[in-house]
Amino acid sequence: MDQPQLWVSALTQGSFFGLLGLAYYLVLIGAGFFNIAVGAYASLAGLLTSWLVVEKDFSLWPAIAIALAVTVVVAGATELLVVRPVQRRGRGSELAALVSVTALLFVIAQFAGFEFGYTTLPGQQLLDIEPVQIGGAIITANALIMIVLTFAIFLLLAMLIRTTRAGRLLRAVGDSNPVANMLGLPVHRVRLIAFLLCGLLAGVAGLLFSSQAGVSSSSGLGWAISGFLAVVIGGAGNIIGPLIGGIVLGMLQIFVPYYWGGNATNIVLLVVAAAFFSLRPQGAFAQRVRV
């Protein structure tokens, strides 16, 4: 663990997983629901950006703006056209909504493959600068942006959720939709905002991370699992949970193969996930409830 390059990789990976975890977290606290389609949002944003730049000769920033806008719209549509109607018909059934959203993950992936091709597209570098060397580690611009932006987003959202009315509304609605309804809170609007924010965060994460190894229509599934594991490890009791979970996951992804070889990674991940789920299902950061 004395190699700075490994830490840079772990932090980059961890930041990505953390951002995805945060996207899960927002819908979880805002709508009380695990939105598995997070991975699909991320791959859609990365893929659409690359497709517009590579295939349609768009400039980078307009392409990013379009991709993020599309991703946010898709996330909003998930709530309005999939989750809400399914939950209404199923009297709030989480299982039916979860199955529907899982199906949506595959629908988005297939649509993206059909529209943008099934091959991997190169991720886009946000800044055209050479990698910099800091203390024996080489850091690319995107990795640097990913790490800095992740911490900034977590800090900002932590403040918003804890100190603003919107944040309190988000938590109140997520704790119990029916009670929030009885209290006259704008449940539908709050849920929709949670989904929109989720789409935006996942989109940002996807387009930043896709420069690592490219992005394809099938990337979303793996990313959905990684983000979910970040929440499992970190817990959803505190906004910092997904970040901690993401970084732990990133460290496992990097240091386990370094010390024990590539074959050990999946085994260790499975053991850690199973351990958390069985021994501490609330994750590292559980919600404290005053009785």
Next chain:
Amino acid sequence: MTVRHSKSLRLAFLATATLMVAACGSSSTSKTTTAATAAATTAAGSTAAASTVASTAAAAVAGGSTTTAASAAGTAGGTAGPASGKPFIIGINADTTGPGAPYSVPAFKTVQSTVDLVNSQGGVLGRPLKLVQGNDESDATKTPAVLAQLKDKGAIFLLSQQGAATPNALIQSTGLPFMTVTGVTADAAMPPNNTYGFVIANPLTQWAPTFCASFKAANVKKVAILAEDSATIKYLNGVLLKTMNNCVEIVAQEVAPINSSDLTAPISRIKGDGADAVWVTSSGGPFEVLAFNTLAQLMPSVQKFTLASIANEPDIWKLANKGALNGVVGLGSLNDANVQTQKLREILKADRGADFVPTAFDAQAYDAVMIIKYAIEHANGDTSPQALVASMETMSAYPASFGAPGYTLSFSPTKHTAFSGECGIVMVQFDQTNTPKAWPVYQPSC
């Protein structure tokens, strides 16, 4: 986490676990003939087009019992102008979806293009070729049904462009001539039970000697291997290392998941092992690019080798960072000094646009169709399996559209593997623009 969230978590965990199982299942279905093998097959391809398609269209039917390259090309024509009449049906098992799709789709497209090209220029004996496609999605359990379906649709000849090697017994059971387009396992053409099987690629057994000679030419004595964790690569490395262990010292073998998004850890492990060269063995795609991007950062001065695939994946080259592939050496397929390769390049550019970059997949696909054309013409339109097989067995010194200049393919009654020497393989090296060129240091001789 609240009780409600815990319930959500349990549900989501079940869903995610199911997804993980599904993901694992889908990624483990590839078999012995994947992108890497397909890429290598390109090194062994051949082209019947001694002349351009235009000239073949105008040529007359030849009638000798043994046909040289020139006459093979000459037999190509029927009458000039569009073909008409009852079509000759070619069945192709092409994985347009599934694990084999990345390399099957390009080859399948070129098979289609070549069929169209032949038809537009007079067809075969004045009659058109017609392509019917099946798709077993690299799933060997579906192959029998797909082949039976193709036969039912009237196919007189079967082509295989798939991820799973087709067993000899299955090929024999079809009772139709069967040619592997890009596969490098020569089993389908080896006795016993090889009446109907034909292979045009250089076999896997030639790769290890070629790499040994390449390492020697580059003065490489210690090699570190970075491999993707897949059944295909495990099989290929097993075969290759049996020979390569005798010519170089393997100082490290690192394995990483095929869908890795960071290879810093395995490459950091390799870094301290004192290797003269790092050899990346994967079925290509993002894994390979990620490997060379990371190697360019962490081990910039070490010589890099690749197995095969990336040389045949032009779409993937742009995934690499600027100059990250510079200097990488691997098994390739196309050598612009080969006149047939130049002709193929022109034909495919005319069909697909000036930016199209042909690869071995295209060369072998093109050759496969032209060889079938030759077989039908040489059989004087007799489409019985026996006549077509006998016709195939007369093909001699057929000028390949890939490999070294002058590389040819031949079949005979005792030889259903078309390669005529190791120079069907072309060693290539990427330049600063991430584009492969013939490697000046070493090329296999014929």
